Amino acid sequence: MGGSSKLVRSPELYQIIALIRRFEERAIELVRSGEIASGIHPCIGQEGVAAGLGAALRRDDVLYSNHRAHGHLLAKGTDPGVLLAEMAGRVNGVDRGRGGSFHPSDFSVGVYGCTGSVGHGAPMAVGTAWALARQGSDRVAVATFGDGAIGQGALLESLNLAALWQAPVVFVCENNGYATTLPVGRALAGSVTARALACGIPAATHDGMDAEVVYAAAAEAVERARAGGGPVFLEFLTYRFEGHHTFEAKAGLRYRSPAEVAGWRGRDPLTLQASRVGEEERLKIDAWADSVVEDAVRFAVAGERPSPDTAFDHLYSTEPRPYRPDPHAAVPASQLTAG
Ligand SMILES: Cc1ncc(C[n+]2csc(CCOP(=O)(O)OP(=O)(O)O)c2C)c(N)n1
């Protein structure tokens, strides 16, 4: 592992997994108590992907995520309190309570946005990566999405353009086996990675339950993209332990056998990573995660809800800007030929 990737130790990966797990557990409780009105898509079970990916990225790398994004934001460095306040629709949230659980962004850590429109983070990541490269930056862009996004035209078009332009973008597919209740085998012909390989993008499938495996694969992909080697596609096999959405419990859906769920729970990314950390350090980290999340809950529920008469605030920039800024303005002439 070379380049500018951070080198992470097992306890550091455990720490972020423990934080995400505790955060999501408490967020589910806040949905049940009505503090979070919208319901959420918990990522419990998939924390290994978020932790490994976040550890491989720099703070200034750009991330676009989807509807199951809380873990990605926390792993990228978003403050748990402002994220939880956002999910609870409070003005002290990272987007002043306007984005909620589905659409948070946090520019301070490079999260440019999350979209509930399945597959639509990918084109934004490709465009961002292309722009970053043209500016001579070594930042990379990442799009995270589920297996359900693979059938989306926007995502397939993104693979094509990323390959054509050799954009510094890493595509991260969290294949948790289902798009809502639809098993991946009934939704996709062929393999996930074949789509990227057909465009000449290096692509491989990895164990998403093991944060260290994720970190190694992600760090290599990020370094390749950063060094000008073009796009990379990573598929991580993972599983969500909770329902697709918190509403699912009420709907009483049955589409996964108890044996299947139990099998995946036996490979819980939290316990797997815990087994690599000494007992004393693990207990300290657990206590830290508990206290950080309790602080976050206090911060979130203390926030005010936006007043209805501000509903149209923050929709448009109030700074005067040229209608159509010159796209070549900050780009050295030498870079204007490609693409
Ligand atoms: C373009 C679009 N089509 C359909 C939906 C409805 N929808 C929301 S989540 C979801 C399933 C997504 O599955 P996947 O991409 O595998 O992510 P996961 O929920 O498993 O993390 C669907 C179909 C949507 N939000 N956007």
Ligand SMILES: [Mg+2]
């Ligand atoms: Mg899925």
